Amino acid sequence: MNITIADIAKIAGVAKSTVSRYLNGGSVSDTTRLKIEQVIKETGYIPNSFAQSLKAKKTSIIGVIVPRLDSFSVAQTVTGMEEELRENGYQMLIINTNQDLSREIEALYDLARQKISGIVLLATQITDFHLAAIKEIGIPVIFHGQQHPDVHSIIYNDYAAGYEIGRYILSKGHNRIAYLGVTEQDVAVGVERKCGFQKALKEQSGATAQFYESGFKVAAAVEAASTILDGSGQRPTAIVCATDSIALGVMKAAHMKEWRIPEDLSVTGIGGYDVTEVIHPGLTTVKYQYAAGGRLAARHIIKLVHDERVDRLTVLQCELIERESVDNKSIHRLY
Amino acid sequence: MNITIADIAKIAGVAKSTVSRYLNGGSVSDTTRLKIEQVIKETGYIPNSFAQSLKAKKTSIIGVIVPRLDSFSVAQTVTGMEEELRENGYQMLIINTNQDLSREIEALYDLARQKISGIVLLATQITDFHLAAIKEIGIPVIFHGQQHPDVHSIIYNDYAAGYEIGRYILSKGHNRIAYLGVTEQDVAVGVERKCGFQKALKEQSGATAQFYESGFKVAAAVEAASTILDGSGQRPTAIVCATDSIALGVMKAAHMKEWRIPEDLSVTGIGGYDVTEVIHPGLTTVKYQYAAGGRLAARHIIKLVHDERVDRLTVLQCELIERESVDNKSIHRLY
DNA sequence: CTGAAAGCGCTTACAG
DNA sequence: CTGAAAGCGCTTACAG
Numbered sequence: 001m002n003i004t005i006a007d008i009a010k011i012a013g014v015a016k017s018t019v020s021r022y023l024n025g026g027s028v029s030d031t032t033r034l035k036i037e038q039v040i041k042e043t044g045y046i047p048n049s050f051a052q053s054l055k056a057k058k059t060s061i062i063g064v065i066v067p068r069l070d071s072f073s074v075a076q077t078v079t080g081m082e083e084e085l086r087e088n089g090y091q092m093l094i095i096n097t098n099q100d101l102s103r104e105i106e107a108l109y110d111l112a113r114q115k116i117s118g119i120v121l122l123a124t125q126i127t128d129f130h131l132a133a134i135k136e137i138g139i140p141v142i143f144h145g146q147q148h149p150d151v152h153s154i155i156y157n158d159y160a161a162g163y164e165i166g167r168y169i170l171s172k173g174h175n176r177i178a179y180l181g182v183t184e185q186d187v188a189v190g191v192e193r194k195c196g197f198q199k200a201l202k203e204q205s206g207a208t209a210q211f212y213e214s215g216f217k218v219a220a221a222v223e224a225a226s227t228i229l230d231g232s233g234q235r236p237t238a239i240v241c242a243t244d245s246i247a248l249g250v251m252k253a254a255h256m257k258e259w260r261i262p263e264d265l266s267v268t269g270i271g272g273y274d275v276t277e278v279i280h281p282g283l284t285t286v287k288y289q290y291a292a293g294g295r296l297a298a299r300h301i302i303k304l305v306h307d308e309r310v311d312r313l314t315v316l317q318c319e320l321i322e323r324e325s326v327d328n329k330s331i332h333r334l335y
Numbered sequence: 336m337n338i339t340i341a342d343i344a345k346i347a348g349v350a351k352s353t354v355s356r357y358l359n360g361g362s363v364s365d366t367t368r369l370k371i372e373q374v375i376k377e378t379g380y381i382p383n384s385f386a387q388s389l390k391a392k393k394t395s396i397i398g399v400i401v402p403r404l405d406s407f408s409v410a411q412t413v414t415g416m417e418e419e420l421r422e423n424g425y426q427m428l429i430i431n432t433n434q435d436l437s438r439e440i441e442a443l444y445d446l447a448r449q450k451i452s453g454i455v456l457l458a459t460q461i462t463d464f465h466l467a468a469i470k471e472i473g474i475p476v477i478f479h480g481q482q483h484p485d486v487h488s489i490i491y492n493d494y495a496a497g498y499e500i501g502r503y504i505l506s507k508g509h510n511r512i513a514y515l516g517v518t519e520q521d522v523a524v525g526v527e528r529k530c531g532f533q534k535a536l537k538e539q540s541g542a543t544a545q546f547y548e549s550g551f552k553v554a555a556a557v558e559a560a561s562t563i564l565d566g567s568g569q570r571p572t573a574i575v576c577a578t579d580s581i582a583l584g585v586m587k588a589a590h591m592k593e594w595r596i597p598e599d600l601s602v603t604g605i606g607g608y609d610v611t612e613v614i615h616p617g618l619t620t621v622k623y624q625y626a627a628g629g630r631l632a633a634r635h636i637i638k639l640v641h642d643e644r645v646d647r648l649t650v651l652q653c654e655l656i657e658r659e660s661v662d663n664k665s666i667h668r669l670y
Numbered sequence: 671c672t673g674a675a676a677g678c679g680c681t682t683a684c685a686g
Numbered sequence: 687c688t689g690a691a692a693g694c695g696c697t698t699a700c701a702g
Contacts, residue, residue, distance in 0.1 A: 006679075017680095050678085050679075054694050055681045079431065252613050278584070339696085349673085388696095390697045
């Protein structure tokens with residue numbers, strides 16, 4: 001393992017620079033090429049990429065900072081990103097911050113120290129510390145999932161997603177709706193989706209909604225939903241959820257109370273996780289193309305690394321998927 | 336960004352070696368320390384980790400080779416691994432091979448070239464090429480999920496999992512059972528689990544089972560299950576599935592045909608994915624501690640990197656979780 | 671405590 | 687086509 005280019009050169013009876021030239025596709029005579037090739041094969045020589053990078057002053061590694069790995073959206077995004085990166089000769093270094101914002105900042109500096117070529121940050125919140133770090137490290141960074149005017153960003157159209165799902169649920173005649181969202185600190189998921197929904201609500205005279213908040217995990221949603229369903233006031237006919245995970249939690253809470261879906265309660269999600277298609281009843285939701293989003297982020301960061309122009313902001317569209325979790329209240333039932 | 340230790344030294348009026356010593360916690364006088372600290376702060380100096388690694392001849396990066404990222408088990412495993420690695424000052428470089436075995440071999444060499452300290456391979460199949468590569472690169476490698484006597488391995492007790500689930504389903508009075516497994520090329524999932532199940536079967540006189548094979552994905556399982564359920568022969572009262580994903584597919588197929596679970600068909604999985612708890616009815620399965628397995632793999636690879644002793648083979652136990660997807664045929668129903 | 675010098679393994683002009 | 691030499695940015699004995 002400790003064979004260096006000098007060893008190869010000595011054994012092959014040539015100069016180091018010749019070996020290096022061979023390695024990098026420079027012109028070498030057939031005889032020396034054959035000789036070098038053989039020695040490399042015999043010795044099992046593997047170039048030391050540090051030394052290479054030390055000269056080249058960069059790696060072909062893209063850093064990806066994620067808040068967690070065990071989430072459908074992140075896993076899909078990262079999968080798409082990895083494929084695109086690999087196809088373009090880049091590797092992916094994943095840093096999982098476990099939802100710790102300060103760790104995101106650290107990660108930014110860490111990656112810079114390692115002369116990563118570029119960074120994609122799957123953001124949940126953007127703070128001044130983020131912006132300061134990005135400015136200081138001076139390597140290309142892309143936000144994915146959240147946006148900021150100073151940084152290249154790729155987002156999903158969360159506002160449209162909320163709006164579509166709102167229009168849909170209202171078109172089905174629901175007017176006692178509970179909206180189960182998440183913290184407003186998450187602009188994309190907590191604010192945009194809700195605002196989109198509210199816009200739909202405003203357009204429909206006579207419709208009202210109650211707004212609630214849940215954590216991101218299924219267990220938190222189960223709890224939040226139980227509170228809503230046990231509520232003393234008017235019971236909602238539908239719960240609109242900011243994410244599919246939350247919708248899953250709501251469905252579970254409903255099952256536990258033996259409410260039927262959609263007869264007793266309609267439920268919608270946002271995200272389009274695979275599992276929403278598999279469960280019964282299938283969940284009506286808005287599908288996000290996470291893998292495609294990941295690929296796009298990869299393509300953009302590669303362009304930035306090559307100093308090519310990239311749109312400051314890219315908005316990815318999404319699509320309503322109608323399944324069986326919403327009851328139609330606007331037609332008269334036969335029985 | 337191009338500030339080097341030499342710049343710091345010049346500005347601070349000291350030698351490079353002094354700066355280096357400061358950086359590495361060597362003894363420096365208070366005055367020079369203060370001076371250096373200030374210059375570093377002013378310039379925003381970030382050490383070049385290539386140069387560092389070039390001397391140190393190693394990184395603190397562990398490579399993790401995975402067949403895919405968008406799977407519950409992989410995501411959990413990797414999450415656990417990343418936490419343990421980070422807590423010990425290591426970073427994780429993930430390579431996703433997208434189920435392509437030859438890419439696993441490439442990845443092994445790639446990682447070696449980058450002087451990764453160690454490698455964890457989430458294996459599905461082990462070939463001679465793997466073994467040859469591992470021998471050649473000469474850095475520590477751990478198999479996770481599959482075993483081989485020549486390589487440090489961490490596996491789950493797949494045989495016991497199959498056995499437990501077999502005993503359980505038999506104890507519930509099922510005797511027309513379909514076992515829906517996967518390719519035997521995957522020793523852990525395709526062979527071990529099935530053999531465990533078969534052992535349970537042999538111990539119970541009069542019980543028989545039909546064996547079928549499915550792909551790993553839900554969609555493949557839906558198809559396989561449809562074939563079983565439409566079969567001309569005796570219909571099974573239970574389908575035992577080699578993974579939770581397959582069980583999810585079976586449940587979906589059953590719903591599509593309006594078979595009730597568990598009344599018309601019992602279903603079991605193996606894996607213990609989060610979603611199996613959330614769906615209705617809850618899936619009876621065998622829970623694998625994926626995150627803990629990932630942490631353990633991380634701990635082991637770190638030990639190997641430090642030349643410490645590690646058991647050649649570690650077998651992780653798992654636990655039956657009884658939920659609502661299995662009917663009890665051995666009691667007389669009241670109606 | 672501090673500094674000059676050599677070296678980690680590679681690449682890159684520059685001569686020949 | 688080939689080789690000698692300098693240099694990438696850092697660390698590490700070795701003197702002082």
